[in-house]
Amino acid sequence: MSLSKIRALTFDTGGTILDWHSGFRDALATAGGRHGVERDWAMLANELRRRSLKAMLNQGRDGPPQHNIDDAHRFSLDAILKEEGLEVFDTADRQAIAYDAPHGFTCWPDFPPTLPKLRERHIVASFTILSYRLIIDTARANGLSWDAVLSCEGFGVYKLLPAAYARAAHFLQLDPSECLMVACHRFDLDAARDAGYRTALVRRPTEWGPEAEANDPKAVEGDYDIVVDDFPALNDALS
Secondary structure (H helix, E strand, C coil), X not given: CCCCCCCEXXXXXXXXXXXXXXXXXXXXXXXXXXXXXXXXXXXXXXXXXXXXXXXXXXXXXXXXXXXXXXXXXXXXXHHHHHHCXXXXXXXXXXXXXXXXXXXXXXXXXXXXXXXXXHHCCCEEEEEECCCHHHHHXXXXXXXXXXXXXXXXXXXCCCCCCHHHHHHHHHHCCCCHHHEEEEECCHHHHHHHHHCCCEEEEECCCCCCCCCCCCCCCCCCECCECEEECCHHHXXXXXX
């Protein structure tokens, strides 16, 4: 199918754009070093991400959302530290891990130089479960210029609910078919496709760390409108 009618690229941001694994892992390791304790920090970083993500998806289905991602990072971290016997981590440690680290996540290196090229032809928006402030802070830290930030925090409903995708398109004043959802997560792309979006999978094989199995290794052309290994290839596919 032709991609000529696409007017906006809506980017999942946590994982697809931001390297959350390294940020959480390093913050946990720094706190551990302060207190002379050792753990598998990479494993705990991934557990923190899993719990936080689970706490966010589909909020708004059964009532107004009760927390944003910053809250989820903190209560997920507190639970993990208790389970791991790491109550020695103090308030400053917890702030550094659950708030400062994600608000300073770095981008995957192929995205910042590609973003201006994508913006030449399309509206480029962060469409995310992350908080407005987290996206603002990481954009400033990484020199990103989004045309728009569409946070589910302001929608009252979160991905993977169809209403979240409908509202993102509504605020862009576009039909969903004019929006290309760009993500490394099949669950996000599948929900966007069901809501009428076009879809692009950009693989991020080390999202869960360098030792993790590549995400969605079996995704092939035909599963989505575009399947590529990096952002320059996405730009080429849209040229």
